[in-house]
Amino acid sequence: MKDITVKATDEELNTVIAFVTEQLETVDCPMKAQMQLEVAVEELFVNIAHYAYAPETGNATIRTEITGETAEITFIDSGMPYDPLAKPDPDVTLSAEERKIGGLGIYMVKKSMDDVRYEYTDGKNILTIVKKLV
Amino acid sequence: MTINKNQNGETLTIAIEGRLDTVTAPQLETEVKASVDGIKELIFDMSKLEYISSAGLRVLLSSQKIMNKQGKMIVRGAGEAIMEIFDVTGFADLLNIE
Numbered sequence: 001m002k003d004i005t006v007k008a009t010d011e012e013l014n015t016v017i018a019f020v021t022e023q024l025e026t027v028d029c030p031m032k033a034q035m036q037l038e039v040a041v042e043e044l045f046v047n048i049a050h051y052a053y054a055p056e057t058g059n060a061t062i063r064t065e066i067t068g069e070t071a072e073i074t075f076i077d078s079g080m081p082y083d084p085l086a087k088p089d090p091d092v093t094l095s096a097e098e099r100k101i102g103g104l105g106i107y108m109v110k111k112s113m114d115d116v117r118y119e120y121t122d123g124k125n126i127l128t129i130v131k132k133l134v
Numbered sequence: 135m136t137i138n139k140n141q142n143g144e145t146l147t148i149a150i151e152g153r154l155d156t157v158t159a160p161q162l163e164t165e166v167k168a169s170v171d172g173i174k175e176l177i178f179d180m181s182k183l184e185y186i187s188s189a190g191l192r193v194l195l196s197s198q199k200i201m202n203k204q205g206k207m208i209v210r211g212a213g214e215a216i217m218e219i220f221d222v223t224g225f226a227d228l229l230n231i232e
Contacts, residue, residue: 010156035185035215042187046156083173092224096198104223111222 001063002023008049008060008077016045016062020073023066029133036112037071040129043105044084052079052125068070070114074128082125083118085110136166144172144205149179154190163193164201174205181211186219198229208232 135158199205
């Protein structure tokens with residue numbers, strides 16, 4: 001298990017992505033799964049950066065448990081209690097004019113991961129994604 | 135991300151290389167807004183685009199809305215990984231993909 005704690009800001013996105021991809025590369029993660037995991041990590045981290053502490057800022061911890069078989073990544077913040085999974089899915093059949101862009105990030109996470117779990121414990125939002133690599 | 139623009143009359147081709155993410159998407163949005171005046175055909179060349187997240191999709195959506203008013207928008211050269219994202223999000227139907 002590894003973890004990294006950074007300030008939850010857009011500027012730290014590349015640090016977080018690099019932290020995860022370096023580990024995925026050591027287990028020969030398939031390219032498609034790697035892309036899906038990178039998108040999931042970006043969407044979830046950026047959500048924390050934009051909303052968890054707004055208008056203030058705070059920290060986010062990203063904890064990884066990556067084996068050859070699965071990648072489990074947990075996002076922890078101490079911001080406002082917020083379960084992104086409770087949000088209704090966007091209607092992805094609408095035309096450009098009717099489209100609202102909100103919720104698309106979380107929707108992609110739900111669609112591409114094998115499991116997504118949320119809990120609020122001890123004042124912390126804890127969101128975990130699991131992706132099978134084989 | 136690298137952006138290359140090539141204008142030919144009322145056709146503007148924007149080639150995007152690298153990663154279109156939360157950090158880089160605002161640059162693309164600025165480029166589109168600054169150069170789309172009088173353009174009837176906007177082409178995004180994605181043959182060298184490696185990655186796109188919802189922030190990138192947002193820029194494509196706003197560009198599509200602009201072009202719906204003044205002409206058309208075409209997405210060209212998107213690779214397998216990018217197409218997969220378009221499929222999951224319904225953008226495969228919403229965009230004009232060649």
